[in-house]
Amino acid sequence: MTTSFRALIRKDLQMFFSDRRAMLMSFVAPIVIASFFGYIFGGQGSQTAVSRIPILIIDRDGSAVSRQIAAGLAAERTLAVKPSSLDAARTAVRNGKATIAILIPQGFGDGSERALFGAPGKPEIGTLYDPSHATELAMVQGMLAGAVMEAVGRQVAARVRLALPYSVRQEAITSGQDVAYNGYAHSFGGMGVQFILFMGIDAGLSILLQRQRGLWSRLRAAPLSRGALLGSRAVSAGLIAMLILLVLFGFARLVFGVRIEGSIAGFWGVCAAFSLMTATFGLLIAALGKTPEATRGLAIFATLVMVMLGGSWVPTFVFPQWLQRLTVAVPTRWAMDGLDAMTWRGLGFTASVTPIAVLLLFSAVFGIIAVMRFRWEADA
Amino acid sequence: MLEAEALRKNYGSVIAVDGVSLRANAGEIVGLLGPNGAGKTTTVSIIAGLTRADSGAVLINGKPLRGDTDPAKRSIGLVPQDIALYDELTALANLEFFGALYELSGRTLRGAIAEALELVELTSRAKDKVKTFSGGMKRRLNLAAALLHDPQILLLDEPTVGVDPQSRNAIFDNLETLKKRGKALVYTTHYMEEAERLCDRLIIIDHGKVIADDTLQGLFRRLPVTNLLAIELQQPQAGPWLDQLRTLNEVRSAEMFEGVLKVGMHGLSEGAPKILQWLTDHGRLYEHVASERADLEAVFLTLTGRSLRDS
Numbered sequence: 099m100t101t102s103f104r105a106l107i108r109k110d111l112q113m114f115f116s117d118r119r120a121m122l123m124s125f126v127a128p129i130v131i132a133s134f135f136g137y138i139f140g141g142q143g144s145q146t147a148v149s150r151i152p153i154l155i156i157d158r159d160g161s162a163v164s165r166q167i168a169a170g171l172a173a174e175r176t177l178a179v180k181p182s183s184l185d186a187a188r189t190a191v192r193n194g195k196a197t198i199a200i201l202i203p204q205g206f207g208d209g210s211e212r213a214l215f216g217a218p219g220k221p222e223i224g225t226l227y228d229p230s231h232a233t234e235l236a237m238v239q240g241m242l243a244g245a246v247m248e249a250v251g252r253q254v255a256a257r258v259r260l261a262l263p264y265s266v267r268q269e270a271i272t273s274g275q276d277v278a279y280n281g282y283a284h285s286f287g288g289m290g291v292q293f294i295l296f297m298g299i300d301a302g303l304s305i306l307l308q309r310q311r312g313l314w315s316r317l318r319a320a321p322l323s324r325g326a327l328l329g330s331r332a333v334s335a336g337l338i339a340m341l342i343l344l345v346l347f348g349f350a351r352l353v354f355g356v357r358i359e360g361s362i363a364g365f366w367g368v369c370a371a372f373s374l375m376t377a378t379f380g381l382l383i384a385a386l387g388k389t390p391e392a393t394r395g396l397a398i399f400a401t402l403v404m405v406m407l408g409g410s411w412v413p414t415f416v417f418p419q420w421l422q423r424l425t426v427a428v429p430t431r432w433a434m435d436g437l438d439a440m441t442w443r444g445l446g447f448t449a450s451v452t453p454i455a456v457l458l459l460f461s462a463v464f465g466i467i468a469v470m471r472f473r474w475e476a477d478a
Numbered sequence: 479m480l481e482a483e484a485l486r487k488n489y490g491s492v493i494a495v496d497g498v499s500l501r502a503n504a505g506e507i508v509g510l511l512g513p514n515g516a517g518k519t520t521t522v523s524i525i526a527g528l529t530r531a532d533s534g535a536v537l538i539n540g541k542p543l544r545g546d547t548d549p550a551k552r553s554i555g556l557v558p559q560d561i562a563l564y565d566e567l568t569a570l571a572n573l574e575f576f577g578a579l580y581e582l583s584g585r586t587l588r589g590a591i592a593e594a595l596e597l598v599e600l601t602s603r604a605k606d607k608v609k610t611f612s613g614g615m616k617r618r619l620n621l622a623a624a625l626l627h628d629p630q631i632l633l634l635d636e637p638t639v640g641v642d643p644q645s646r647n648a649i650f651d652n653l654e655t656l657k658k659r660g661k662a663l664v665y666t667t668h669y670m671e672e673a674e675r676l677c678d679r680l681i682i683i684d685h686g687k688v689i690a691d692d693t694l695q696g697l698f699r700r701l702p703v704t705n706l707l708a709i710e711l712q713q714p715q716a717g718p719w720l721d722q723l724r725t726l727n728e729v730r731s732a733e734m735f736e737g738v739l740k741v742g743m744h745g746l747s748e749g750a751p752k753i754l755q756w757l758t759d760h761g762r763l764y765e766h767v768a769s770e771r772a773d774l775e776a777v778f779l780t781l782t783g784r785s786l787r788d789s
Binding site: 100 | 556566580
């Protein structure tokens with residue numbers, strides 16, 4: 099490596115570390131936001147308090163069955179159940195104080211037992227729900243069905259010795275037995291990806307700024323090859339990206355117990371490939387942008403779209419199928435898949451090969467376009 | 479030392495540089511004078527290798543400059559029009575970086591930095607961030623950054639823009655020192671006073687073309703008048719007497735301009751007494767007399783028919 103190439107890289111690093119805003123945006127902001135998202139999306143397994151859905155029960159039956167239904171729902175750790183009158187429940191749902199109200203009509207206990215053996219005239223349970231919480235309605239309906247079956251079944255079983263024909267055992271599939279899912283692993287990966295891409299934008303804009311401030315003229319006047327000028331910027335951006343990932347995952351390890359449960363080599367491979375992709379993304383911005391002012395907004399928008407579709411904010415499995423298929427064309431999706439695989443999923447090196455290969459492919463495409471479209475001449 | 483031959487550069491339909499040729503020798507300051515947009519910066523950019531000419535050649539010590547990594551680029555130091563420094567870094571860090579671009583390192587680099595800082599009198603501010611510097615100090619550091627690799631040729635593109643008179647004089651002193659050290663300096667400016675003070679030879683560019691290349695004295699010889707007598711008359715009305723005045727042998731031009739009679743001539747010591755006597759004899763009494771020497775503005779006006787400042 100020549101003196102000039104080293105100097106170009108060192109200067110970029112000096113500029114980065116002398117810019118407090120860049121430091122704040124690259125290290126503090128992702129840690130704060132990732133900590134928040136990690137807490138919201140599951141935290142450290144059982145250590146995190148569960149957000150409960152507020153449910154109101156209007157029990158007009160007052161039978162053993164209806165009391166058991168209410169007790170069954172109250173036993174659910176995801177529900178906060180309170181008794182109510184119909185009018186009060188309607189007002190509470192309208193005001194957003196309760197998500198769902200369940201009305202158990204008079205005679206439900208007797209009617210449900212008869213209906214279980216095919217008698218006509220099934221009793222009806224009414225639900226009042228907040229339409230902005232339709233997802234929770236489906237979940238609560240499932241729990242209600244379970245509670246009703248259990249309550250009615252118990253009544254019947256007491257007389258004819260029936261029992262529920264199954265029980266359910268739940269097991270979260272993580273990196274290993276007794277290893278709890280750690281929501282911080284995904285959130286720190288996601289925020290790392292987002293803020294490293296922001297750093298990539300800054301790296302690209304710095305070239306445009308150099309052009310605007312006449313520094314590009316001075317660089318081009320020196321006997322430097324084009325490869326040295328762009329290559330050094332790519333190397334420095336890649337190094338900074340790696341450093342950001344190191345700091346973020348180091349913090350997540352120390353504070354939230356996030357571990358690289360899978361292949362260490364695979365993890366660093368994904369980090370290195372994503373860092374290179376970020377560096378070439380920055381060069382692409384420098385090549386396609388005219389002025390820093392005009393380019394910044396567009397680059398941030400493109401980055402946010404990539405981050406959103408890549409699953410950095412919320413995992414891609416919540417997307418519709420067609421959108422999930424679309425996201426394979428987004429490099430951040432592969433970075434997230436690779437980081438998830440190597441952290442909380444605990445997969446081996448082979449699971450990192452495809453994400454690494456795809457990220458390197460994106461790097462090559464971005465790099466080639468950047469070199470082809472770059473304006474080498476200084477503005478006269 | 480430096481030769482540019484028939485440089486030509488178009489930007490679409492706009493001809494920025496149209497057959498510009500120039501040379502600069504060791505120990506010489508060559509001024510490139512012209513209005514904004516005349517093609518000075520593009521010419522300098524081509525010479526420095528920043529912009530590729532459509533045709534023509536740049537020769538350094540007789541050899542053509544080729545490619546981005548041509549070692550001959552080490553013979554050139556560029557002082558860009560903008561203050562091309564990293565504000566967030568110290569003066570020392572800036573100079574270390576720019577020196578390293580020319581593969582300077584270790585003791586050689588430290589020596590070059592010390593010498594450059596001493597020349598521009600910024601040694602005591604070496605460890606301060608550039609953003610704390612005044613405009614004049616930044617300009618001086620901008621110059622120092624181009625000197626580290628000891629280039630034979632220095633291209634200075636309007637290096638005093640926005641600088642206070644004191645810093646400007648300091649930069650002029652620096653440039654004269656460099657000239658004495660045998661450097662060839664190409665100095666672009668649209669300030670006539672700077673060109674007159676500094677340059678041994680002046681190349682006047684307009685619309686991308688060289689319209690004159692001569693010493694200051696040589697350029698003045700092209701003027702119809704070299705001195706201007708400004709006479710404030712007690713009764714500043716024009717009249718037939720003005721035509722009579724123009725018939726005098728010593729008079730090259732005579733105009734009333736904002737109540738002041740301006741008489742152009744070549745020899746001030748012979749012409750002025752005769753003109754003043756003629757005015758007295760013809761009842762044109764005066765209250766104040768001043769003489770003005772013709773300047774590059776007049777040269778540009780004569781060569782192009784337009785004022786340099788208004789171009």
